[in-house]
Amino acid sequence: xxxxxxxxxxxxxxxxxxxxxxxxxxxxxxxxxxxxxxxxxxxxxxxxxxxxxxxxxxxxxxxxxxxxxxxxxxxxxxxxxxxxxxxxxxxxxxxxxxxxxxxxxxxxxxxxxxxxxxxxxxxxxxxxxxxxxxxxx
Amino acid sequence: xxxxxxxxxxxxxxxxxxxxxxxxxxxxxxxxxxxxxxxxxxxxxxxxxxxxxxxxxxxxxxxxxxxxxxxxxxxxxxxxxxxxxxxxxxxxxxxxxxxxxxxxxxxxxxxxxxxxxxxxxxxxxxxxxxxxxxxxx
Numbered sequence: 001x002x003x004x005x006x007x008x009x010x011x012x013x014x015x016x017x018x019x020x021x022x023x024x025x026x027x028x029x030x031x032x033x034x035x036x037x038x039x040x041x042x043x044x045x046x047x048x049x050x051x052x053x054x055x056x057x058x059x060x061x062x063x064x065x066x067x068x069x070x071x072x073x074x075x076x077x078x079x080x081x082x083x084x085x086x087x088x089x090x091x092x093x094x095x096x097x098x099x100x101x102x103x104x105x106x107x108x109x110x111x112x113x114x115x116x117x118x119x120x121x122x123x124x125x126x127x128x129x130x131x132x133x134x135x136x137x
Numbered sequence: 138x139x140x141x142x143x144x145x146x147x148x149x150x151x152x153x154x155x156x157x158x159x160x161x162x163x164x165x166x167x168x169x170x171x172x173x174x175x176x177x178x179x180x181x182x183x184x185x186x187x188x189x190x191x192x193x194x195x196x197x198x199x200x201x202x203x204x205x206x207x208x209x210x211x212x213x214x215x216x217x218x219x220x221x222x223x224x225x226x227x228x229x230x231x232x233x234x235x236x237x238x239x240x241x242x243x244x245x246x247x248x249x250x251x252x253x254x255x256x257x258x259x260x261x262x263x264x265x266x267x268x269x270x271x272x273x274x
Contacts, residue, residue: 001166002221002228006183008266008274009218010147027138033271042228046143047220047274048185058216067244070254072262076211079195081146084139091139107204117207125209129145134170136186137145 010044011051013074014122020052023121027099028082044082047077081115081127083137089114092128109133147181148188150211151259157189160258164236165219175199177211179221218264220254220274228264246270 014020024030030042038108042050061071105117113132151157158177161167167179175194179187198208242254250269
């Protein structure tokens with residue numbers, strides 16, 4: 001059977017697209033790949049893309065010249081994680097403090113990795129994780 | 138400022154963990170990295186992880202020896218995408234047909250990439266995408 005290469009796109013559903021884009025640019029340092037009324041696509045590194053969808057705006061699907069994007073939508077404070085380098089955890093703690101983002105929790109994993117958790121403006125639980133969490137990272 | 142490397146973990150919230158794990162193993166070919174009552178972590182390739190959370194089971198957070206994982210939860214048919222190789226799109230069409238998974242939609246992108254969309258057992262909109270969609274893929 002054919003194989004997937006990796007997760008390419010990860011989606012968050014947000015109440016205010018400007019606010020979300022500003023947060024992921026300023027606090028996380030992502031750059032926008034595209035920006036529309038219903039979607040901002042952010043370059044999340046190493047060929048991964050963080051999609052910020054305006055809540056409700058994609059519930060009907062979208063047809064255009066190239067085809068049809070099926071409907072989707074979601075509510076609630078979801079979770080996702082960014083990989084960071086082992087040596088950058090302290091640097092991230094300092095950067096988040098300067099940006100006024102409170103660290104909600106920290107976790108030390110059996111394999112030696114460490115995670116810090118904080119909330120984005122929509123209450124999504126964002127994790128920054130160092131290597132030593134999964135067999136594959 | 139410090140930089141994130143990539144999106145490491147992408148989460149889906151599902152009604153039936155066994156059903157979701159079976160689907161992502163059989164149809165997508167992912168292997169499980171860990172499996173519990175509230176979470177299955179699937180190896181999604183190239184250092185990315187697909188987290189399948191039982192809906193409602195993570196709404197209170199989890200404390201353990203290593204620290205505390207903050208609460209999160211989500212409802213609704215969300216979207217995410219896997220990267221696939223350009224030459225494997227037809228192979229995927231055939232494989233999905235054999236597995237009885239209906240392709241809901243196909244899209245051709247301006248940069249030359251192609252996407253196919255189908256639903257997982259929870260109604261999440263799963264995309265398989267070839268290179269030529271974003272500047273970074």
